[in-house]
Amino acid sequence: MLLNASGCLDALAAPEVARLLDVFVTKTVTPLPREGNHPVRIAETDAGMLNTIGLANPGIDEFVRGTLPRLLEVGVPVWVSVGGFCARDYAESCARLDGEDVEAFELNVSCPNVASPAEATEEIVAAARMATAKPLFTKLSPQLPDVAGVARAAARAGTDGLSLVNTLRGLALDGRTLAPLLSTASGGLSGPALRPVALAAVHACYAATGLPIVGMGGIESGAHALDLIAAGASACALGTILFRDPHAPTRVRAELAEAAARLGFAQPFDARGVAHREPGAMLPSLAKVPAKVD
Amino acid sequence: MLRREALSVLAVEALGPYALLRTGRGTLEPGEPGQFFMLSPPGRTLPRAFSLCFAPPGELAFLVDPVGPGTRALAGLEPGDRLPVLGPLGNAFRLDVPKPLLVGGGIGIAPLVHAAELLGRAPALLGFRTAEHAQAAALLPGAEVVVEPTYVTEHLSPGWDVLACGPEPMLHAAARLAPGAQLAWEAPMACGYGACHGCAVEIRGRLRRLCLEGPVLAAADVLPAALEAA
Numbered sequence: 346m347l348l349n350a351s352g353c354l355d356a357l358a359a360p361e362v363a364r365l366l367d368v369f370v371t372k373t374v375t376p377l378p379r380e381g382n383h384p385v386r387i388a389e390t391d392a393g394m395l396n397t398i399g400l401a402n403p404g405i406d407e408f409v410r411g412t413l414p415r416l417l418e419v420g421v422p423v424w425v426s427v428g429g430f431c432a433r434d435y436a437e438s439c440a441r442l443d444g445e446d447v448e449a450f451e452l453n454v455s456c457p458n459v460a461s462p463a464e465a466t467e468e469i470v471a472a473a474r475m476a477t478a479k480p481l482f483t484k485l486s487p488q489l490p491d492v493a494g495v496a497r498a499a500a501r502a503g504t505d506g507l508s509l510v511n512t513l514r515g516l517a518l519d520g521r522t523l524a525p526l527l528s529t530a531s532g533g534l535s536g537p538a539l540r541p542v543a544l545a546a547v548h549a550c551y552a553a554t555g556l557p558i559v560g561m562g563g564i565e566s567g568a569h570a571l572d573l574i575a576a577g578a579s580a581c582a583l584g585t586i587l588f589r590d591p592h593a594p595t596r597v598r599a600e601l602a603e604a605a606a607r608l609g610f611a612q613p614f615d616a617r618g619v620a621h622r623e624p625g626a627m628l629p630s631l632a633k634v635p636a637k638v639d
Numbered sequence: 640m641l642r643r644e645a646l647s648v649l650a651v652e653a654l655g656p657y658a659l660l661r662t663g664r665g666t667l668e669p670g671e672p673g674q675f676f677m678l679s680p681p682g683r684t685l686p687r688a689f690s691l692c693f694a695p696p697g698e699l700a701f702l703v704d705p706v707g708p709g710t711r712a713l714a715g716l717e718p719g720d721r722l723p724v725l726g727p728l729g730n731a732f733r734l735d736v737p738k739p740l741l742v743g744g745g746i747g748i749a750p751l752v753h754a755a756e757l758l759g760r761a762p763a764l765l766g767f768r769t770a771e772h773a774q775a776a777a778l779l780p781g782a783e784v785v786v787e788p789t790y791v792t793e794h795l796s797p798g799w800d801v802l803a804c805g806p807e808p809m810l811h812a813a814a815r816l817a818p819g820a821q822l823a824w825e826a827p828m829a830c831g832y833g834a835c836h837g838c839a840v841e842i843r844g845r846l847r848r849l850c851l852e853g854p855v856l857a858a859a860d861v862l863p864a865a866l867e868a869a
Binding site for chain 1 (some may be wrong): 640641643677679683684685686708709715723727767826827828829832833834835837838839840845846848851
């Protein structure tokens with residue numbers, strides 16, 4: 346299953362790109378409208394990019410009234426990314442959307458560009474759980490000292506799955522002035538630099554919880570997606586690559602099928618978790634080869 | 640419909656400190672003056688936004704100022720290299736104005752070349768940082784050229800329908816002098832098609848995505864307060 350990372354695609358501005366995905370994940374919606382942070386909001390870095398969009402969104406009322414009906418017309422299942430500043434914000438937004446034709450919620454408890462919610466992830470998940478029976482995917486920061494521990498806490502509170510990972514906080518300076526490039530100084534780092542970080546988080550959380558995981562962080566090719574699946578992802582999301590190549594979903598999907606087949610997997614997601622296999626256990630492609638007898 | 644294609648690089652020609660990057664057109668449309676394309680430099684995470692400079696038959700031409708890693712990578716391309724290009728994107732200048740005057744600053748002259756092709760002999764007023772940069776004025780034969788410390792806005796007389804592109808201070812000044820001006824704005828942009836929300840510019844009092852609302856903005860859209868004061 347292929348999704349977009351929240352905030353990396355606007356299905357209303359580019360519905361044909363959204364239709365290349367299995368699920369469209371909205372930009373994070375907060376209870377009140379947010380204009381977002383002032384420019385400059387993005388900067389390229391050596392192996393990725395920084396953003397400080399600041400959760401620009403119309404707020405839950407306008408989202409339900411104006412945005413969601415048009416999103417549903419695009420014809421792709423919709424997950425809504427929900428954000429807030431306290432557990433009640435998340436619960437109220439989930440309750441508000443519970444009767445809508447939304448497939449699942451992603452709880453964004455990890456945006457690096459706005460103040461962190463006051464409560465711990467566990468409380469937010471528990472509050473959202475009370476508000477809806479729809480699937481909840483909790484999106485965690487890779488900066489947590491113990492991401493697997495927080496994943497376990499989210500599981501205890503009733504999350505159905507995890508979205509791993511959000512961006513890492515980073516800073517870039519203008520070489521001519523040595524002043525920060527972004528208006529908020531630091532911002533969220535995404536792209537290739539995030540790839541090994543995402544892999545580590547997915548690997549740890551899969552081992553800790555076994556929950557469904559949407560893996561994301563620097564995927565640019567099918568091989569990158571396969572890595573995340575092997576680490577434990579049960580779905581993959583594309584983020585920064587969509588900025589460069591809006592047709593990336595089609596390419597990554599084809600490359601993923603090919604890369605998985607090359608290793609002997611009938612379906613790409615058959616490779617889920619194989620990075621955790623016992624030492625000496627073989628991949629299907631190698632298992633088919635008769636053992637060499639000396 | 641978003642079209643992206645790896646185009647063949649035909650030539651990279653020096654024009655003062657600038658590079659004129661010429662590619663094949665593939666199946667992409669050249670679009671209208673003011674519209675832009677996202678070019679993916681080799682080895683970079685993000686594409687870069689460029690107005691089309693002009694469109695010879697079967698070609699696209701972009702004016703590049705090699706000042707950073709992305710633009711240097713573009714200027715370093717060689718004939719035969721493949722360059723992924725997405726576009727055309729955004730809106731365009733309205734050319735059906737009675738008395739057009741093309742006003743450009745530095746690298747901002749790029750879309751005016753394309754506009755001049757379609758307008759015929761429209762007068763142009765161009766400003767550059769140095770005499771070396773001013774060599775790019777060769778793209779607009781007959782243009783009036785000024786070099787800093789003189790600014791184009793010092794030579795801008797009233798009564799023209801201004802089509803302008805250049806640094807933001809120049810555009811602000813042009814908007815004050817010519818309230819009906821069309822201004823091709825610029826902002827850092829990660830995607831060019833509304834996905835990233837990176838190119839926010841204050842338009843009609845609110846932060847909006849330049850790639851969807853622009854890049855060509857009405858003077859009144861960007862300077863309502865200044866215009867009211869005037």
